[in-house]
Amino acid sequence: MQMSGAQMVCEAIIAEGVTTVFGYPGGAIMHVYDEVYKQNGFEHILNRHEQASVHAADGYARATGEVGVAMVTSGPGFTNAVTGLATAYMDSIPIVVISGQVPSQLIGTDGFQEIDAVGISRPCTKHNFLVRSLEELPRLLKEAFYIARSGRPGPVLIDIPKDITVDIGEFVYPDTVNIPSYKPTYVGNKRQIEKAVEAIKKAKKPLLYIGGGVVLSNASDLVRELAKKTQIPAVETLMARGVLGAKNPLLLGMLGMHGNYASNMAMSETDLVISLGARFDDRVTGKLSEFAKYADIIHVDIDASNIGKIVDVDYPIVGDITEVVEAMMPQLDGIDTDRYEAWRSILKRYDELHPQSFVDSDEVIKPQWAIERIGELVGENAIITSDVGQHQMWAAQHFPFDRPRQWINSGGLGTMGFGFPAALGVKKAFPEKTVINITGDGSILMNMQELVTAAEYKIPVINMILNNHFLGMVRQWQTFFYEKRYAETDLSFQPNWKALAEACGGIGYDVTTKEEFDAAIKDAIAQDKVCFMNVIINRFEDVLPMVPSGGALFNMMLPQKVDKTKETK
Amino acid sequence: MKNSSNERRVISVIVLNESSVLARITALFAGRGYNIESLTVAPIPESDMSHITIATNGSAKVMEQITKQLHKLIPVYKVIEHEEMxxxxxxxxxxxxxxxxxxxxxxxxxxxxxxxxxxxxxxxxxxxxxxxxxxxxxxxxxxxxxxxxxxxxxxxxxx
The missing domain is CATH 3.30.70.1150 (ACT-like. Chain A, domain 2)
Known part of the structure; x- marks a missing residue:
């Protein structure tokens, strides 16, 4: 069929089954937008900043497991999208970003709104393309989606010069992709899997170390079965919250810098780490020489470069978690689960000794209370997004996540401003769910223009601002490590949050008591409108436990069992 | 650069002949702090591939990462870490x-x-x-x- 390059872009998006596209038009991408206007195959959401468009596509992808799509123009449109690409790259999220580029004959001349998009995005995309001719456009569109979702997923940029969107040519969307140099490994090496299973059977203190790869591989049910069958205790990374479910008796909690006592002690004392889709991030390992010091390591990862990158691995298995765990399961028939009973009881005692806890207050709202309260009020029907900082850690520690893809946050890059636009993408994919962005008074301002987007398109997400009038996480470090010199972290000057939300067509709530909190949540759900819930919390609350940067996991600062609400600057 | 026990190694990288493939490879070395001692590139006769020869140095662990990271690039078809050459x-x-x-x-x-x-x-x-x-x-x-x-x-x- 004959059509323009712009039309091909829309046809490809429809063929890929994408229902919502996020973006922002501009000169170089106008022809594509002209076709967006004419078609009925997908909805387009106009964010008020390109960064938000990419985060929204990212949220859509994280919530559904499908490829998210964002569209931006050349130059500043593209550069605004870079943070979104990097965010998706660090967390291996499948998105396709389509950017306009100046016409082919202008490339390299410093044309208006020209920037080298493929050059800039090379280190923060899984792959990128500058389209050279109309003939290759259908194939490159197909490859972009294929590369984004296959293997270790990631963002793909496709940069299309304006003249190619205008040109008319034959469009046949390919059914298959053949890139001879790109063949991801899904099936793990049989011999290595057998060896790993033998090691599991011989271990006395094995530990399942579960990472975001389990979510990406949609292997949560399988991993739950693996844990149940073997009765091996488990820890989750920040990216894996929800995989085992909060009620799972084998789940110790989250490990790492803000992991709970039992999880970090388990990692310090285990004799066999079974790493499934985790990548030994520095926020997880703490001091490397002390990390899992007594353990052999089984490392299952679809990306060979993750294996042996940080720690030396005894049983490397390159493959998809689903494939590898499926292969392991029958070999674990009849495993002696009593073997690990002593180990489980040690860990149970650790957890009783220092459970994940906080001291609640009647005078001021504690952030941990607020998060647990959402769990009670909304629970299973909630999908939680977050920004980056203290609120993110409190959410990861205290919300009762019971399924994967219920927890959506920027783990690798740590992008403040991610939560609100990501929530828009989540809500578009799951309109029946209550989508709550747990955020802070610092982060929320980084993409607050999305109030307008949410109001215009009636995307009712709840922004729960845990407001301590600080850039809280940096403040916490300043308290601990910089002798309380609060350099540029005091956010005492605040907007009128309620008025701000209302000015943009949303609702605002000022919350200072637990009664107001409950009332605001209930009203926000009933109103079905985007809102800012300004929750004033204890100003100097810290995220604990905490492993100081570079310290060993077992050297945790633990929560005081006293009320610190009276502390002042 | 990253490791003190540096050993000189020669790697051959077979890549699809497409624009900016060389930039992807040099950017990978620059971005991850690996050294390039010398680099040559030329098309492989009667194919749509090119042969890139890179002389580099690093510890065994760094070499392993270089090889794996090169492999991860989409247009990279094959990476040969030369032993007997x-x-x-x-x-x-x-x-x-x-x-x-x-x-x-x-x-x-x-x-x-x-x-x-x-x-x-x-x-x-x-x-x-x-x-x-x-x-x-x-x-x-x-x-x-x-x-x-x-x-x-x-x-x-x-x-």
Missing amino acids: VEKEMVLAKFPIAEHLSDIGALCAAYNGGIVNVGREMIIAMVADEPQRIKHFIEASQRYNPSEIVRGGVVAIER
């Missing part, structure tokens, strides 16, 4: 015409090379040999006052 490098050197033509010719012959051009004011010699021997040739040639020396970078083939 034949390795050659070419060098061109320009000498003033005042120097003895026969002396320079004899020196080049000792290193499997020869004089390739003689003009009104200069002599140009070419030598192709193992990188270590190229180094020796350059040292030996100093007494003939070379005005310019251009090294070509390593190419290697597995034995």
Whole structure:
């Protein structure tokens, strides 16, 4: 069929089954937008900043497991999208970003709104393309989606010069992709899997170390079965919250810098780490020489470069978690689960000794209370997004996540401003769910223009601002490590949050008591409108436990069992 | 750069011939802090692939990461970390015409090379040999006052 390059872009998006596209038009991408206007195959959401468009596509992808799509123009449109690409790259999220580029004959001349998009995005995309001719456009569109979702997923940029969107040519969307140099490994090496299973059977203190790869591989049910069958205790990374479910008796909690006592002690004392889709991030390992010091390591990862990158691995298995765990399961028939009973009881005692806890207050709202309260009020029907900082850690520690893809946050890059636009993408994919962005008074301002987007398109997400009038996480470090010199972290000057939300067509709530909190949540759900819930919390609350940067996991600062609400600057 | 126990290694990277593939590879080395000692690239005859030869250095762990990270690039078809190889490098050197033509010719012959051009004011010699021997040739040639020396970078083939 004959059509323009712009039309091909829309046809490809429809063929890929994408229902919502996020973006922002501009000169170089106008022809594509002209076709967006004419078609009925997908909805387009106009964010008020390109960064938000990419985060929204990212949220859509994280919530559904499908490829998210964002569209931006050349130059500043593209550069605004870079943070979104990097965010998706660090967390291996499948998105396709389509950017306009100046016409082919202008490339390299410093044309208006020209920037080298493929050059800039090379280190923060899984792959990128500058389209050279109309003939290759259908194939490159197909490859972009294929590369984004296959293997270790990631963002793909496709940069299309304006003249190619205008040109008319034959469009046949390919059914298959053949890139001879790109063949991801899904099936793990049989011999290595057998060896790993033998090691599991011989271990006395094995530990399942579960990472975001389990979510990406949609292997949560399988991993739950693996844990149940073997009765091996488990820890989750920040990216894996929800995989085992909060009620799972084998789940110790989250490990790492803000992991709970039992999880970090388990990692310090285990004799066999079974790493499934985790990548030994520095926020997880703490001091490397002390990390899992007594353990052999089984490392299952679809990306060979993750294996042996940080720690030396005894049983490397390159493959998809689903494939590898499926292969392991029958070999674990009849495993002696009593073997690990002593180990489980040690860990149970650790957890009783220092459970994940906080001291609640009647005078001021504690952030941990607020998060647990959402769990009670909304629970299973909630999908939680977050920004980056203290609120993110409190959410990861205290919300009762019971399924994967219920927890959506920027783990690798740590992008403040991610939560609100990501929530828009989540809500578009799951309109029946209550989508709550747990955020802070610092982060929320980084993409607050999305109030307008949410109001215009009636995307009712709840922004729960845990407001301590600080850039809280940096403040916490300043308290601990910089002798309380609060350099540029005091956010005492605040907007009128309620008025701000209302000015943009949303609702605002000022919350200072637990009664107001409950009332605001209930009203926000009933109103079905985007809102800012300004929750004033204890100003100097810290995220604990905490492993100081570079310290060993077992050297945790633990929560005081006293009320610190009276502390002042 | 990243590790002290640096060992010199030669890697061949077979890539799809497409625009910016070389940029992807050099950007990978720059971005992750790996060294490039020399780099050569040329199309593989009668194919849509190119052969890139990179001489680099690093510990075994760094080398493993370099290989794996190269593999991860979409247009990279194959990465060969050479163990048993034949390795050659070419060098061109320009000498003033005042120097003895026969002396320079004899020196080049000792290193499997020869004089390739003689003009009104200069002599140009070419030598192709193992990188270590190229180094020796350059040292030996100093007494003939070379005005310019251009090294070509390593190419290697597995034995």
